[in-house]
Amino acid sequence: MLETTFHCPTGVFILRDLMLVSSEEQKRASLTPEHEVLREIEGIAGEVEVAILYGPRPDYGRIHPGLKDRGRHGIRCEANGALLILRSELPWELAGDGRSAHGLVRIRAGERKCLSFSYSNEAPAIIPLLGEAARERLERTVRWWREWANRCAYRGPYRDAVVRSALALKLMTYAPSGALVAAPTTSLPEAMGGVRNWDYRYCWLRDASFTLRALSTLCYDEEAEAFHGWMLHATRLTWPELQVLYDVFGEARLSERELGHLEGYAGSRPVRIGNDAHGQLQLDVYGEVLDAAARFAGRGGRFDRDATRMLNGLGHTVCRRWREPDEGIWEGRSGRFHHTHSKALCWVALDRLINMHEARHLKVPVDVFRAHRGEIRREIEARGYNERIGSYTRTFDGDEVDASLLTLPLYGYVEGTNPRMRSTYARIHERLSRDGLLYRYETGTDDGLPPSEGAFGICSFWAVECQARGGDVEGAKQAFERLLSYANDVGLFAGEIDPETGAALGNFPQAFTHIGLINAAPTFAERRQEGAARRACL
């Protein structure tokens, strides 16, 4: 629930916004609308005049439906077969053209008025109740979220930020399938007025392993299992190849289109729906998915025959394709390269299959996979590490660094204390860091788009984790706290941060950043405890 307090010259009032939640038991006991948003206005002090405007514009603003005032049944309109109902305890008037409605009301201290907006497209609508019944629904929703948040098993430092991030992830989960979208918005710009405006309302496989790690760390096992189930279900459509992203139902065709009639946030055009990244080759997703599967197995999950066949097939695809260039984790639009990070994740993919085989979770042709795993490592160490700059590099035989390389110790490809990794961290920090924030890659890197973007949220959290794993726990603590200061007033992060102003850039809120936060906090706490234990032994 979002609570906003308005301080006006004549008084103070609170506006509460929430999407209602009911437990399965409550759903069985009473009819509830398919989807409902509730707003409540509560007068706190004095008297304030509040103007309200209702103008539904479905289908990205392309439909201006005619409204019908049906009295106690609410203000109704239909769009694409769905029914939208607004009911409220406030007086309303339809505008002359019947396309919008407005109300003007004086709210006095102690008064509470609510508005309910509901959407139905499956069956006859359930008309929501107002008054005391609405307040009961509000309280029930708050109670449900409190109980959910209390299930968070993490008790370490920065718990509030971790719980807030977990709540953000839960809100981005599509309950019927367990899929987690990257963000609930499209085309919020990565640079104001720029063209880097993407549709993030899809599920990226690159988030899979980190998501599962985050959910498991916090002991949200039900959500972790649902997400794992969605992952296996969605990827069946393209098996034995993996696509970069799918929608919440597992749909793989997500063609990108531009909405020319919208001017975009702060004039940032084009506004896009769909995402052409779905057609890219990103070899790292194999590592992500198989690492997620290994985590699932490690927590007692079992694979049926289909899942075993599927995971095996992914291993064979890795063996067949790891030598190919790809677009890489950042979905560059300038062509395919031999990305070191992608190769390392191919190593991770085979490594996890071999480990699961050894732990008897499934059977794989282990000798074949071992041979390829060894070959990938030799190739990375020979061509993915540049002795001259003392760092793993963005691409083979290159001399540019990339923040994605900070994940190598997080996947166990290399220890954080390894000299190669320590020097890589130092070089990345030197070239990509600004005021404690990290860019994804160097300014001159051609990604096929005009330059200019903000620092990347999750990269900054990876850096903290890497720093802690490298042994600099105090430095990590300061960096982590500095990062937390970039959250907005309710603790949410976008995908990127403007290092100049601290403003959030890109789609908002973004799951990847919050996943980075959740994963960094416990690692960092563990390292502090290990350090304390070592000091105690001495």
Added chain:
Amino acid sequence: MNKRGVSLWGFVGTVVMTTLMAGSQGLGLTRMSLPFMLGTMFTPDRDRAKLIGFGVHFVNGWVFASVYAAAFESWRRATWWLGAAIGLVHALFVLTVAMPALPVMHPRMVSEQEGPAPTKQLEPPGFLALNYGRRTPISVILAHLLYGGVLGTFYRLK
């Protein structure tokens, strides 16, 4: 009356009719869902309501098939167009009489004249069931024409 014919073709007719209505719902032509409306007479649980509603809907399908069969027997002929004609009358009755009267019979349906109450929140269908979408009457008429057409075509007189 040919009871086996009534059972079989009543069932097939109901399947065809239900498929057409569900297809219309999926295509956004109507929100009318007879199984849901019938099922919520017995329970507020959406999933259970659909299940119970399907059962009641199929029983209704057989009951109405008997009425159609009785008409065929009295006329001593059964053809697709006779079945469709009864289906048309059936659909018009449903849309103009049964639907507007439904709030009186349905324990969870809001009446047209009053607002929703804690026990009554289901949207009423209104005249011609237009509250469930402007194309609802077309879907309902088509579904009944098909239902009657199936019975008229395949029912064998005794």
